[in-house]
Amino acid sequence: MTADTELLERRKHVLRGLRLYYDAPFHPVRGEGVWVFDENGRRFLDAYNNVPHVGHSHPHVVAALCRQAGMLNTNTRYLFEPIVEYAERLVATMPAGLDAVMFACTGSEANDLAWRMARNFTGRSGVITTHNGYHGNTTFLDSIDGSSIKANRPTPDWWVTVPAPADGLEPSSHAATSPRRTRPSAGARRPGRRRAPWTIDTGRRGRHRGARCPVRCR
Numbered sequence: 727m728t729a730d731t732e733l734l735e736r737r738k739h740v741l742r743g744l745r746l747y748y749d750a751p752f753h754p755v756r757g758e759g760v761w762v763f764d765e766n767g768r769r770f771l772d773a774y775n776n777v778p779h780v781g782h783s784h785p786h787v788v789a790a791l792c793r794q795a796g797m798l799n800t801n802t803r804y805l806f807e808p809i810v811e812y813a814e815r816l817v818a819t820m821p822a823g824l825d826a827v828m829f830a831c832t833g834s835e836a837n838d839l840a841w842r843m844a845r846n847f848t849g850r851s852g853v854i855t856t857h858n859g860y861h862g863n864t865t866f867l868d869s870i871d872g873s874s875i876k877a878n879r880p881t882p883d884w885w886v887t888v889p890a891p892a893d894g895l896e897p898s899s900h901a902a903t904s905p906r907r908t909r910p911s912a913g914a915r916r917p918g919r920r921r922a923p924w925t926i927d928t929g930r931r932g933r934h935r936g937a938r939c940p941v942r943c944r
């Protein structure tokens with residue numbers, strides 16, 4: 727039994743509700759800048775793994791994380807200078823008018839919060855998303871998950887999908903096969919059902935199945 731096979735077996739017991747990407751699951755052990763390395767030291771260009779926007783193991787980020795972890799783990803409901811200072815620094819990078827900050831820990835939280843803000847601001851509850859888009863794992867975001875269309879799950883009348891920019895590349899896309907979903911239903915045009923947020927996932931979900939990504943460089 728190889729180390730990967732053994733790890734897969736252990737994973738099956740405790741993470742069986744979660745899926746793995748790729749036919750041969752990718753097993754990175756560390757990252758540095760734009761690169762990730764597997765257990766044999768093979769280097770891959772990380773063109774997909776969502777989280778590290780400034781690269782893997784960025785020394786500035788690692789030092790800041792360690793500094794904060796050694797100081798205090800707190801939240802925005804207490805008065806804490808580094809949170810205020812961080813918000814000020816973010817606002818300083820924004821155009822005029824974008825001058826207040828809310829913090830969230832995950833993309834799901836941020837998207838859910840954005841939806842609540844859009845609903846409060848517009849007084850509307852409808853949503854437009856791109857086909858096959860994934861927006862996170864809260865109950866609301868799951869209800870507008872592109873995979874529910876593929877699975878023919880009933881979709882709420884306040885949800886309309888439009889083609890993603892990449893849809894044009896694939897003739898079998900949902901845009902080509904089901905144009906009715908690009909038009910709001912009568913119910914969706916009722917007051918209170920009109921669109922509030924429009925979320926765009928420019929990538930497309932499900933591409934990884936059967937693929938042998940990421941790009942291996944050496």
Ligand SMILES: Cc1ncc(COP(=O)(O)O)c(C=O)c1O
Pocket residue numbers: 776831832833834835837860861862863927
């Ligand atoms: C396009 C997109 N939106 C939202 C999310 C949700 O982010 P999180 O996993 O941090 O909740 C993801 C995560 O993969 C994503 O790819």
